[in-house]
Amino acid sequence: MFRGGAHEYPALFYYRENAERKNSAVINTNPSKAMRFRTKFVMTAAFSTLFAAVVGNFFRISVLENKEYQTMANNQHFGSISISAHRGSIYDANGYAFAKSATVYKIFVDPQMFREDMKTLQKRIDKRNTDKANGTYTPVYDEDGKEMNVLPASAEEFKEQAANFIANRLNITSESIKKAIDEDSRYHEFNRQIEKAAADEIAAYFDEMGFVSVGCKEDTKRYYPQNELAAQVVGFTYGGGAYGVEASYNKYLSGTDGRTVSAVDSHGKELPYRYSKTFEPKDGSDVYLTIDREIQYILEKNLETMSKDSGVKNRSCAILMNPQTGAVYGMATYPSFNLNEPFELSSDMLLNRVFVENKIDNPTEKDIEQYTPEARERQWRNKCVSERYEPGSVFKVITAASALEEKAIDIDKFSYCCNGFELLPDGEREKRINCHKTDGHGVETFQKALTDSCNPSFMAIGKALGKEKFHEYFESFGFLEKTGIDLYAEAKGDIPPLESTPESKAMTHIDLAYSSFGQCETVTPIELITACSAVVNGGYLLQPYVVDKVVDTDGNIVLKNERKVRRQVISEDTSEKMRNAMEKVVIDNLSGNVNIKGYAIGGKSGTSQRLSEYANIMTDNDEENERIQEYGASYMCFTPAGHPDLILLVLADMPYNYDGLYYGSKVAVPCAGNIMEEVLDYLDKSPEYSELELQNLDIAVPMLKGLSIDEAEKTLDGMGVKHEKFGSGIEVVEQSPQTGKYIAKDGCVYLYTEKGNTNDLVMVPDLSYCTPALANETLATYGLNFVAKNIAGSDESAVVESQSIEPGKMVQRGTTVEVKFKVQQFDD
Structure with missing residues (x-):
């Protein structure tokens, strides 16, 4: 249980x-x-x-990471000092140096070793003093009886003298020398470059005292032999390549620095400088420009004259290039600056411009100090590639080419009636856009519209092209992108977009109207001349360049710039039509274009309101102030017209703006004419005369001296040249003009048959404002010959602009006076 x-x-x-x-x-x-x-x-x-x-x-x-830790280990055991490589040189197209590096020297001191040298010196001084006290001191004299190896009173006294000596040679304070000597280091380098003579002097000074702690090392210094020539293109070095070619080709020019490596002790202190190994630097490569020094000088000289005569306030610039290749032969900005002293303002122009933009009427010393750096930065900037402006009527070339290529108009059938203005709907109002000819041009064909530079006609052409196509060609001609020129800080153009953006409103029909004649868009000078090159070279938009090649120290070409096509914008046929049209612009309008006897030239001038400077031309009531309105005056031309290998653009930014003096035809055309004339002569371009020029071709005087008077007269009669005989001799002993000189077809050659009467002097008259006929007649009255320097001499409305021999000068009878004419200027 x-x-x-x-x-x-x-x-x-x-x-x-x-x-x-x-x-x-x-x-x-x-x-x-x-x-x-x-x-x-x-x-x-x-x-x-x-x-x-x-x-x-x-x-x-x-x-x-072996290399990294090896470097760290080495840095604990070794100290190193950089040795500058020689920077490559910059040469022009013919081998003239624009920039070179020369050998200079830097002084260095081993402070610890200096103190050891001081102890050794003091021992020598003490021994000398003892020997003198004991009467056992025997001085040593040189051949001149001067005592050698003289020691100072004490080592400290020598230290003071040495500091003053170095400071004087390096142009620095003796306190900085003494501070360096007292450093707890094995190496101190003084940041001053000196010539070899000064370096040798310092070395000898310390050698005499037996000092091994002070030495010198080789360094390089940049020199610019041409000073201000092509300054904005070449650029300068400032802690490496800075500005211009110095910056854009720095990796080629700079080379590879060498090093001096020295051992350090267990406490990280450098051992004496003599316990070191030097790795030699590799020098930089040389750069050869497409720029020609002589052409560059021609550009800059004429820009300076134009800028001063026309009171230009915001700099001038000019570009000369080959439209077939894109190679730039000359690129100038005025004012330039001295490349050897780049921090010095070469002109007050830009500083005054900065004051205007900041609305400073009476600048103080504080204002000058505050705004000088900004003016200096602008001085260094290459206006040709870094600044934008409204192109004005020169842009009509682009509008015309675009419309012809797109077949928006028929070149043979285009017709427009200009009444002096055009009214465009602008909301509830109408916008009035005026032509430069207030009473209008009347009926205009395409050619006449281009020649007359008629704004309303080009508004009609722009309208026929349409906003979308206009925008498409603006982009295709390269105005919305950089040209790719081998220079830094290039800007790019701007135009209202087709669709609104947060930054810009969409292009309107009014914008299109203004853009068609170059007033709503902005471009850079290099963009415009590159686009115009495409118009005349068969339609190919090229990449411009200023460097031809780069050559290393062994003579190998490591870089070669050549023709580079970005795209084809218009057809060969359209390009040919535009070349012909612009040549006819010059032929039909000598007053507003460059014309040189023997050369077929095409061209287009332009004048624009500087609307991008809008904030600076408005009153406090936001109303346009005509008194301070600013303009851009420009001109583009090319030659030979049939197949151009030279194209030129000149821009005067903000010339005097009163009495119509600001027009491109009045400001830029004379400058461009002088440039072209001098360049063609320098390049030895052979003239090819037109039929009109051949009819009035000047005659070269033959060799008559030594001929019998009968032979000389027969020769001249055969040439249809008038002549006069002086004396009763039978042989020509002197002639005037001399052999090879030119005279007009109705000129006269003077033949002298007796040596006693050859000194026949006459005074040159003042031909100012004479017409061609009057100038010829006046010179003939004085017994002088006449030659028209330009084709304008065939225009009866022309007047004398200049003469080759100044009025009042006594010259040989028969001397030829070259006369340059100008036609009554037209406003573009």
């Missing part, structure tokens, strides 16, 4: 109790063994992981 409890079943209870104790013992023993096992496992895993990490880190340090 089951009752429960232990007392009823003592044996069973005993067995169960002992079994539980035994199990309890097993349970109490097993946890200790398991723990030891887990501990061993964890420790083994930890040590394995740590070992793997150590091995991995060792592999990383010794293999993967």
